Amino acid sequence: MTTLDRDRWLASLRASIPEISPADALTRQTQGSVLIDVREDGERAGGMPLGAVGLSRGFLELRIEQLVPDRSDSVLLLCGSGQRSLLAAETLQRMGYSQVASISGGFQRWKSEGLPVATNALDSDAAERYARQLQLPQVGEAGQAKLASARVVLLGAGGLGAPAALYLAAAGVGELTLIDDDRVERSNLHRQIIHADARVGMAKTESARIALAALNPRVRVEIRNERLQADNVERLLAEHDLVIDGADNFPARYLVSAASRRLKLPMVYGAVERFSGQVSVFDPRRHDSPCYRCLFPEPPAAADAPNCSEAGVLGVLPGIVGLLQATEALKLMLGIGEPLVGRLLHIDALSMRFRETRLPRDPACPGCGDSAAFNGYQDLVQMCASAG
Numbered sequence: 170m171t172t173l174d175r176d177r178w179l180a181s182l183r184a185s186i187p188e189i190s191p192a193d194a195l196t197r198q199t200q201g202s203v204l205i206d207v208r209e210d211g212e213r214a215g216g217m218p219l220g221a222v223g224l225s226r227g228f229l230e231l232r233i234e235q236l237v238p239d240r241s242d243s244v245l246l247l248c249g250s251g252q253r254s255l256l257a258a259e260t261l262q263r264m265g266y267s268q269v270a271s272i273s274g275g276f277q278r279w280k281s282e283g284l285p286v287a288t289n290a291l292d293s294d295a296a297e298r299y300a301r302q303l304q305l306p307q308v309g310e311a312g313q314a315k316l317a318s319a320r321v322v323l324l325g326a327g328g329l330g331a332p333a334a335l336y337l338a339a340a341g342v343g344e345l346t347l348i349d350d351d352r353v354e355r356s357n358l359h360r361q362i363i364h365a366d367a368r369v370g371m372a373k374t375e376s377a378r379i380a381l382a383a384l385n386p387r388v389r390v391e392i393r394n395e396r397l398q399a400d401n402v403e404r405l406l407a408e409h410d411l412v413i414d415g416a417d418n419f420p421a422r423y424l425v426s427a428a429s430r431r432l433k434l435p436m437v438y439g440a441v442e443r444f445s446g447q448v449s450v451f452d453p454r455r456h457d458s459p460c461y462r463c464l465f466p467e468p469p470a471a472a473d474a475p476n477c478s479e480a481g482v483l484g485v486l487p488g489i490v491g492l493l494q495a496t497e498a499l500k501l502m503l504g505i506g507e508p509l510v511g512r513l514l515h516i517d518a519l520s521m522r523f524r525e526t527r528l529p530r531d532p533a534c535p536g537c538g539d540s541a542a543f544n545g546y547q548d549l550v551q552m553c554a555s556a557g
C-alpha cells in the first residue's frame with residue numbers, strides 16, 4: 170500500500186467513523202462510555218488516560234467481548250496519534266459495535282490538552298485479570314500496584330498454605346515464597362488443594378509452584394525446600410512484607426514468632442484441629458500488638474500438643490482458616506480495614522459459630538514483654554510429625 174492509498178483509506182474511514190476530541194471523550198467517559206487505549210503495553214507504560222482500559226490493538230477482537238459484552242454500549246478508542254484507533258474502530262463496527270468513536274489526535278493530544286493521565290497504568294492482562302477487585306474503591310489501581318510490589322512468605326505449602334497461596338496469587342501479590350521440605354502424599358489431598366493426585370511424591374513446593382503458575386503466571390514464586398530451623402529462620406523470612414504462618418508444629422511457630430519480632434514482620438497466624446480453627450494477626454510494627462507467645466507463652470507438653478497428625482481434621486477447616494489468613498494478609502498489604510490484631514478469632518464448624526476473644530499484649534510475655542530478652546533462635550524438640 171502506498172502512502173497515497175493509506176491516506177485515502179484513512180479518509181474513507183473518517184467518513185464512516187465518528188471522531189471526537191479528547192475533551193469530549195473525557196465527558197463521555199464520565200457518562201459511562203468505556204475508553205480503551207489500544208496502544209501496545211510498552212507504549213502505555215508511560216501513562217494513559219485516567220480510567221482508560223489498556224487493550225492492545227492485537228488483542229482487541231479476542232478480548233473486547235469480555236470487556237464490553239453489550240454491543241450497543243458506547244466505546245471510545247484511543248491510540249498514539251489517532252490513526253490506529255480509526256482502524257480499531259472499523260474492526261469493532263464490523264463486529265457489531267454500534268456506538269464506536271475514535272479519539273482524534275490520540276494520547277499525544279490528550280496529554281497536550283492537559284487532561285488527566287494515570288501513570289503506572291495496568292497492562293491489558295492485569296486490567297482484565299483483576300477487573301473485579303479494581304472496581305473496589307479500596308483497591309483500585311493504587312491498591313493493585315501495592316499488591317504487585319508485595320512479597321509474602323508462606324511457611325508450609327500444606328493445609329493452610331495451600332488455600333492462602335492460591336488466593337494470594339489470584340489477587341496479584343507480586344511474589345510468594347513457599348517454605349516446605351515435605352513431599353505430596355495422597356493423604357494430603359483432602360485438604361491441601363493446591364496439589365494434585367498426579368503430583369503425589371513431588372516436592373510440595375514444586376507442586377504448588379505448578380498450580381500457582383497455572384492460575385496466575387504473573388506471580389513470581391520462590392521455593393525453599395528446607396525445614397525451618399534456628400539457623401535458617403531469619404534468612405528465610407527476611408525481605409518479605411509479611412509471613413503466613415501455616416506451620417504444622419510448635420517448634421516452627423516459636424521460631425517464626427521470634428523472627429517476626431526481630432524483623433518487624435507481621436505474622437498472620439492460623440491453626441486448625443478436628444472441626445475448629447483459630448486466626449489472629451501479630452504485628453510487631455504496632456506497640457499494642459500481642460505476639461504469638463502472648464497467646465502461648467511456652468511450648469505445650471508433647472502430650473497436649475493439638476497439632477498432631479493423629480488429631481485429624483475435616484478437610485474444609487484449613488481451607489476456611491487459610492482463606493481468613495489470606496484475607497488478613499491482603500488487608501495488611503492494602504492498608505485497609507481493621508486487622509485482627511489484639512483479637513483471636515475462633516471458628517467452630519460443627520456449630521458453625523465464629524467467636525472472638527480479646528487478646529491483649531501481655532507485659533509479662535516471654536516473647537515481647539517488658540523484660541523479654543532474645544537469646545538467639547532455639548530449636549525445640551520436635552513434638553509432632555506433620556499435620557498441616
Ligand SMILES: [Zn+2]
Nearest residue numbers: 460463534537
Ligand atoms: Zn508477646
